Amino acid sequence: MGEAVELVEVRRGDMVECRHRGHAVIMRAGAIEAAWGDPGAVIFPRSSCKMLQALPLVESGAADAFGLTGEQLALACASHSGAAIHTGRVRDWIAGLGLTDDDFRCGAHEPSDRAARDALIRAGEAPCQHHNNCSGKHAGFLTLNRHLGAGPDYVDPGHPVQRAARAAFEEVTGESSPGFGIDGCSAPNFATSLAGLARAMADFATAGTRGGVRAAAQARLVAAMVAHPDLVAGEGRACTALMRACAGRAALKVGADGVYIAIIPERQTGIALKIEDGSIRAAEAVVAALLVRLGVLAPDDPAARRYMNAQLRNWRGLTVGELRVAPALA
Numbered sequence: 001m002g003e004a005v006e007l008v009e010v011r012r013g014d015m016v017e018c019r020h021r022g023h024a025v026i027m028r029a030g031a032i033e034a035a036w037g038d039p040g041a042v043i044f045p046r047s048s049c050k051m052l053q054a055l056p057l058v059e060s061g062a063a064d065a066f067g068l069t070g071e072q073l074a075l076a077c078a079s080h081s082g083a084a085i086h087t088g089r090v091r092d093w094i095a096g097l098g099l100t101d102d103d104f105r106c107g108a109h110e111p112s113d114r115a116a117r118d119a120l121i122r123a124g125e126a127p128c129q130h131h132n133n134c135s136g137k138h139a140g141f142l143t144l145n146r147h148l149g150a151g152p153d154y155v156d157p158g159h160p161v162q163r164a165a166r167a168a169f170e171e172v173t174g175e176s177s178p179g180f181g182i183d184g185c186s187a188p189n190f191a192t193s194l195a196g197l198a199r200a201m202a203d204f205a206t207a208g209t210r211g212g213v214r215a216a217a218q219a220r221l222v223a224a225m226v227a228h229p230d231l232v233a234g235e236g237r238a239c240t241a242l243m244r245a246c247a248g249r250a251a252l253k254v255g256a257d258g259v260y261i262a263i264i265p266e267r268q269t270g271i272a273l274k275i276e277d278g279s280i281r282a283a284e285a286v287v288a289a290l291l292v293r294l295g296v297l298a299p300d301d302p303a304a305r306r307y308m309n310a311q312l313r314n315w316r317g318l319t320v321g322e323l324r325v326a327p328a329l330a
Contacts, residue, residue: 007275007286008324009324011321020277020282022274022275027202032195033269036329042191045189045190048255049189049261051225053169055217055221057073059217062146062147066147074225075090075140077137078233079254080135080232082127083113083115085231086231089136104142106155108127108129109127134184144161155185157180157188170190173200177191197272201270201271201272202269205264205268207265225263233254238287239253241306242287242291242307244303249296250263258276258279258283262287264291273286281323282323
């Protein structure tokens, strides 16, 4: 990975306590409009690329064959909080396929939604795989797998589902992936350059101006994300809050370990960024700053203030510091 630049600093009192370095790219019309750090830095996009992994679900005709709704397509692109609005829809989805929780290959973890977690504890129940934040993506994989008539181990890199995901990923990023790692949900996560990831998001952003099966699939996935920000993440989450604040002008998706993307159709623009130390709060700050820079988020919007130049408060509610984005991002 090439030289990163300082994108965020965290101050406590009069001292800089943390500095977060990273890379960011704004891509428009197939060209880099602005960049910080190294656009050629190769990264794992993690969950930021779920709309790419969902492309074969729509392009293949599987989504239409099984009558998938916009809500289900939003969940296919989601890293949800495991709230009832997420898990109920995922359970119903796979039940409609004649499948059960045991057919997932994502593993189980506690929901990040506090009410859902507390409900499990009170009931003395363990979380199931549908509580996994990636269960919507995996429901999409299972739907495509049923459409293809392939075997049950749909997360295997050589499985037809993952071969289709890799082909779509490489075609839209415009790069041959140098390899993959296994994500937290057990699916392969294909590496690409930051510029490649931004190029893919710009391609989604221009889908409404193009014809063809792929463009239609891209536009449909973006529309689902924008229409259902509560399903893409959840209450109190930056993806949901920032998409609501952008009022339909941008689709956003976080990825683990400091990755963020944005799709801005009205500007035909894609954003991709990576914080080198994996800080999610720094990634949230940078993506908010870039949305303000591009004019799709008002600088005085509460969501912009919350994430871009966040006040740090202690348990008594006292302001003890602040997070600041680099002036170069303005």
